[in-house]
Amino acid sequence: MLDFLFYFLAALTLGSAFMVVASRNAVNAAMFLIVTVAGVAGLFVLLGAYFLAVLQILVYAGAVVVLFLFVIMLLDDGGEAKVKPTAVSIGASLAAFMLLLLGVLSFLGGPELVDTGAAQATETPIGANLQEYGRQLFSVYLLPVQVAGFLLLIAMIGVILISKRHQEEALEE
Amino acid sequence: MTVGLNEFLAISGLLFAIGFTGVLLRRNTLVIYMCLEIMLSAAILALVGFSRFNNTMDGNIFVFFIITVAAAEVAVGLAIIVALFRHRQTIQVEDLNTLKN
Amino acid sequence: MDDLQYFKDAAASNEWSLIWPEISVGLLALSLLVVEMLVPKMKNRLVPMIAMIGLSVITVTLVLSWVGMGVSYGESFAGLLFQSGFGESMRLFFLLGGLFICFLGYVTLQGRAIPRVEFFHIVLVVTAALMLLAQSNHFVMIFITLETVTIGFYILVSYFRNQPISLEAGLKYLILGGLSTGLLLFGIALLYGAAGNPQLAGATAEGLNLQALRAFLLNHGDHTLAVAGMLLVLFGIAFKVAVFPFQIWVPDVYQGAPTAVTAFLGVCSKAAGFALMIILVTRTFNVETMTSITVPLLSLMAIFSLLYGNLTALTQQNTKRLMGLSGISHAGFLLAGVVAAVHVDWAVWAVVFYLFSYMFSSFAVFGVMAFVEGKNPGEGEELIDYTGLYQRSPFLGTVLGIGLGSLAGIPPLVGFIGKALVFIALFQAGLYVLLLVGALSVAISIFYYFGWMRTAFFGDGPDTEKDYPAIEVPLPKRVPLAIIAGITVFLGFIQVPLAAVLGL
Amino acid sequence: MVNSYLLQFAILFPLAFALILLVGGRRIPDPVTRIIAFFGVLYPALIAIWLWIAFDPGASGYDFVANVQTGLTDWVGISLKTGLNGIGLPLFVLSGVVGLAAGLHSLLTVREKVREFFILYLLMLGGLMGVFASIDLFFFYFFHELALIPTFLMIGLWGGRNRRYAAMKMTIYLTVGAMLSLVGLIALYVQSGAEAFNMIAVREAMAGQTLSEAAQNYTFALLLFGFGILVSIWPFHTWAPLGYGAAPTANAMLHSGVLKKFGLYGLVQIAAPMLPGGAEHWAYLLALLALGNVLVVGFITVDQSDLKQMIGYSSVMHMGYCFLGLACLSVVGVGGAVFLMFAHGLSVAILFLLADYVYRRTGTFDMNAMGGLARKTPLLATFFVTAMLASIGLPGPGLANFWGELTVFVGLWQWQSWMVVPAVFGVVISAIYGLRSMGKIFFGEETESFQKRQASLPVIRDLDFGEKVPAVILLAVLVFAGLWPRTLSDPLNEAVQSYYPDQRAETLATTQEQDEKIVYRGTLPGNE
Incomplete structure (x- = not known):
């Protein structure tokens, strides 16, 4: 059952990711992005990272993609159908894709990794639960949390700054 | 389940590759941005997978930070795209050609 | 009770006093927002002043604390940070960088209908993040500080929100x-x-900690995953420092960004990348199985950066793009120094010295650019706009000459010392090809730097149909530029102060 | 002890005065600028002459040694170590004297952008004093570049016709040469394994070991071609006449008279003694190139009708003799080369100076458009003839040049006898162009074009006091050195003997079976 779920989620994730790249329409792309994100969240569940799965759904599907959709509606761009990608760019992209694929396959074929599959964990050995997150984030990782706070602050300020309509500041001096 | 780390890594690698290809291939900046998010998701998936099979918590915590940052990045990025659209009425990459020699 | 003890232990390892400069810069950034709220009428004059004075005070205090209390070394924050002489000197670097960027921002933003306070706030936050970045010892720390810097730069680059060029x-x-x-x-x-990986001997639970990672790599430096990971990490950083072939974004972004931000990007962001390069390449990935990959790879990247940057800069007419492209060749020099540092210990200091010299000389040039440029996008950015600059403003002309001369690596300016140190390190490391390419690229770079100088100094040729106005620089604004130019000259003769900082 | 500080002050004074002028900005009125600049050029000259007197002739090593830490010692062993030995002394004196003369000349003649001119001039002078006073290899190079950069700027800003092209061409050539020599110096230092980057330490380190032949050869090649380009070795000489032709007088004097000697000095003091194997390997090629300087450039010189260009070419040509002396790698040859460097520096500086005087009176450098100047300006003619004869190397007023060339020939005779023939033929060439130029400018009838031009020129007068002073200073030192060479040749001999210990002895013993004792321990003129 779990195996089936894994393959189902994997197919879902990859397929919808592919559709994000392939779909002409930005709205469709965003929709498929939601599916991708949900698929990844599902995989998180399989990996026992329930909290991250919830976070992924909340932040990505709930906020990020909605933001995307919002912007797409707002901009109402004509779509990119008119401009076809050039042969060169397609070729380059395919080459890059093949290279990456090759890389992925080659390191998966490495002897060290094949063994790791044995390191199966049937129960949940690491406390990937909320309490453990709390402990870690507010003790060992307190400094990065503080920095992240500043990061969010400047991101917020930046968004307000950039998206304000041209309400000109009074010139002093 | 019989599915091991390798399978998760394969998914992650493929996801990364798809995202990367999208960044190179697409012309719509919004879609490019979505592809970047796919790449990030791929990295996250790899981290969570490793974290699970290596039995260490660090990877999970790292993912927490990554999601936080990604959200902030998207907000800033979309703000820039919207602001640019106001001036240019376009979000296609090839129209962004004011900067040149 | 158990939990309480847990937090107590963690709290004991978080020695916040060690990062007081970063905390102070962060608080300073917050205080700017408060000032904006409290005295909205005065903010445009008050805020830059507070930022600059605050940063100066922190800088002086930091230096005094070294003199008075010495420097602490070793891990802190449960291994998230690693205090070292290198980290301390980079702290000073970023503080000085932030300070001068505030000045440049003050000049660039003046007379523009654009909010100011946010600029200084973001610059300060980015500065604090940069300072932490240089002391990071943990990938979480590296990532979060690097992203703070990056997001800060996204905003700063597109700061002129009413100019499409900046947004683009x-x-x-x-x-x-x-x-x-x-x-x-x-x-x-x-x-x-x-x-x-629990299957491997010597696996570590702290894979994100650089020390633990290095201990693992000592045994398994040739592990496929590790090598692939290392390469991806290096490529990611190569984007930030803009070395070949990850330099494509440079000219456009440099040109579009506000001048103060271009300077910030060209100096501090680049330095951050190289700080990471040093931390990673020479202190983490410096195991034999990995250096056999990194050294040839990075050498090649350095060679191509040197050649690409210089050759493309030769025909460049836009000064911002010129600085960007020549910056690529400087990145090549720095990368060459990093490669040398894999073999030669002191070469790390050659790289840091080069970074400092690059900062002073670039700031001298960017400082002049901030005064020459006009208020409209693209105005006063072409080489031709520098025609006869020396006649229009002897002060700016002199500072520009000093800055460009130092960038070109001409004695007696500090840029020459930096280049010479890198050369010596390269020779000691046995990287002769890099050395020769470096020497060649210095010779090439003379063309465009001198071409610029020639326009500024001898620009009384036939192409002066347009009457370029004289530029008046009021005295208070001269002081920072004069100090920077003075340091560039002084350090060319006597390197004792800088050497003392680096020798911590 | 005090004298050691004097050496550093000789570098510091011009730089400090330049700084004062720079910081003072436009607030400093012109007369004050000139006074400051006057002391800036006077002090180094006085110090140079004082150290000449105070130098211990018996010292075979360095005198007046002082060491200042600049901060790089811990990493790469660089510190500002200064001192003079027998090879450095003549050149240090040369820079002081020529610097004074050229400075005085500019003080009286420069009219536009006075402040900028003297800032650059003083920078250049400080660099020059530093070049020959540095024991540290790094600062040796550093000061050379310090003196070089103002040269480019001064040519670009105050130069004559073709100045931009000349400045650019010079910049390219000299930068390439300088980079090559820097790489060579670094190669030398790192391979020697010395703890400090100075000549003494490197020499000691090199004495304790022998580099592989290949390493010696390529390191020496880097230095040879790097330094060679800086000294305008044939066929890399084309920048020199062009540059001197365009340069303001003071620049041409300082650069051709003193700064150019940097490369030769580097070869004599550093490259050849520290890399004997490499020197041996390249000596023959060097000698051939030097003959190219003497003959090829010599013929080109004869063809010149532009006075300044002609002097520029003749200076390139005479560098050939210095190279020839160096290629001998014997005490006699090298000693002669250094002595010739000194003498040539003075004589070429006078010639450039006098060329400027001629220009002021005739309004042209074209020798075909002058004539008969001797009748109106007998003193100028006397000076010119004297200087030209000295430059040719005839005995008499130019005794110093004569000693130098003669010694080079002696050294050459002992090494490759056949080369003496083309070398002496070179003297004939220089006699031809020298005499022709005298004839065209000063004797014979005034040409028509000159007569026409005179209408628009001020009345031609002989040298006034201000013009006499620099020329007299230079001539006096030249004559003094010619009449009493011991003061320079004794220390020189000491230094050269310790650096070139019969390197050729073995080679020659087999080929010529002569008594090396007499030949190679030969003494320099005035040392009997």
């Missing part, structure tokens, strides 16, 4: 920055996965 540069930086973040993260994930 911001978008380009955003996309390529996102790409590099992706590469970096995937690389980190692979390294983490390899290091924590």
